[in-house]
Amino acid sequence: MIFKNRRTLISHRNSIHLNVTFVCDFKDCNKSFHTKQYLNRHKNDVHLNRGKERHCFWPKCQYKTTIKGNFIQHQLLHSDNKQYKCDVKDCDKSFNQIQGLISHKNYIHLNKKRLKSNELITNEYIHCCYPNCDYKTTNKHHLKQHKITHSEKREFKCDFCDQSYKRNEQLVHHKNVIHLNNKKFICDVNECNKKFARKRDLVFHKSCVHLNEKPFKCNEGNCGKMFAKECILNVHKRIHSGEKPFVCDVNGCNASFKRVSHLSQHKSNVHLNKRLIKCDFPDCKQTFKQTNHLVAHKNRVHLKLRFVCDFNDCNKSFVDKYRLFQHKNFVHLNESKFKCNEENCGKNFISNSALIVHKRIHSGEKPFVCGFKDCNMSFHKMSYLTDHKSTHLTVKQFKCHYKDCGGSYASNRYLQRHVRYVHKK
Missing domain, CATH: 3.30.160 (Double Stranded RNA Binding Domain)
Known part of the structure; x- marks a missing residue:
């Protein structure tokens, strides 16, 4: 074997041929290294705290390292200077890191997918071993990441609230969206200006909304709906099949759902009774379980923001953009x-x-039955059951914001009905 420098040659000899190791002598550490230089770096960084931390200067970026080379490579991620250009004919892609260019060539032009630098992926799929899970991949790392979704461990905890996550990228995304409001990826198509916390969310938004790139089509009956991702199509197909593979295991509940996100939302709303997201307006103590509920609350109560229909002097107003979109499609465009x-x-x-x-x-x-003692009332909508359950509670946290009213209600729906019939007659 031939090496570029003496240090890697010595490390190779020590580890492969001579079996020489340098052991850390700090209390209860006992970590071993192939060269004395690596041992000294470990002592300085871990035990003596001599590694001078370099913090990323980019706004709201939390990256830090003690290694100069890693810091320089990280800074390139924020740079607009994409000096590494793909030399394949008719490909104009460019990248700010050499690793990005190599990965692009392997995946797009050479059709190679790699586990490691020296190990090519085969076409043999690796299947997830969990029951009723159809996930498969050719990449061992992807399978390992997927198995985390089946685990109940949530090691990554938010230091702003009590929320915890299975993956670090989920925690970072939660902080950026909920607490830091860090959405630096802005859509520049037709003055859309919609903001996203992750680049992949922006790319997905552009391809679905503006470019209408939806290659996956539902072939069930007369459906024909198009989707941008195969996983979304598979979730959609459960509407036709009626399959609900995600079952709640709390106290014999056994409620089932089409999506794992719906199961998590059910657990937090019904069993854990979590209300984590707090309104940040002064003197407002409202808390919400979901971000869209918080946004709707701000628009309606604090910002007095309304989305007005501009079809033929309709001028009907709505609290959120989705309601306006539904109204236009259903009433004016007759897309039902x-x-x-x-x-x-x-x-x-x-x-x-x-x-x-x-x-x-x-x-x-009426499949939704109230579980309170001696009640047994049933409803044909889940939202009606939720409102009814609130009548059993003594706390009425939804207060009327109109001056000199003082009315309080057990659910938001009852509060809105009060406002509509009493204050907006």
Whole structure:
């Protein structure tokens, strides 16, 4: 074997041929290294705290290291100077790090996927061993990362609130979006200006919303819906099959859901009763379980922000943009694909889930039953059950914000009904 410098040659000899190791003599450490230089660096950085930490100067970037080379490479991530250009014909891609260029060539042009620098991936899939999980990959690292989703361990805890996560990137994303409001990736298409905390979210937004790149099509019945990712298509297909593979295991609940995110939301809302996200406006003590609920609260109560329909002098206003979007499609553009086939009904709905809920009116089905003692009331919508459950509670945390009113209610829906009938007559 031939080496570029003497240090790596010595390290190779010590580790492979001579089996020489240098052991750290600090108390209860006993870490071993192939060269004395690595041992000294370990002592300085870990035990003597002599490693001068270099902190990234980019706003709100928390990266820090004691190694100069790593720090220089990290700074290139923030740089707009993409000096490494792909030399393949008709490819204009450029990168700010050499590793990015090598990875691009391997994946895009050479169709190589690597586990390590010297180990090529084969076409043999590695399957997840957990029951009812269809995940498969050719990359061992990806499989290892996927298995974390099945684990209950949440080692990465937020130092702003009580939330914890299975992966560090999930924690960083949570901090950026919820606490630091760090959304540095801005969509520049047609003055959209929508902000994202992660670059991949911006790329996904551009491809789906502006470029309409949705290559995965649902072939069930007369559906034909298009999706940007295969995993989203697979989740969508559960609407047709009725499959709900994610089952709640808390106190014999056994509620099942189509998505693992819905199961997590169910656990936090119903069993753990978490209300983690607090409104940051002065003198407002409202807390919410979901970010979109917080945004809607701010728009409605503090910012008085309304989204107004501009079709033919309609001027109907809504609290959030999604409601306006639904209104335009359903009322003005008549984009309601789901029609009730019950006799003398014929109502149209913008989504299949809304149609399913509506059909319970005809069938009389009320699957959502109140579990409070001696109550047993049932409802055809989950939101109605949630509102009803709040009537059993003595705490009425939703207070009317109109001056000199003082009304308080057990649920937000009851508060909105009060505002609509009492203050906006």
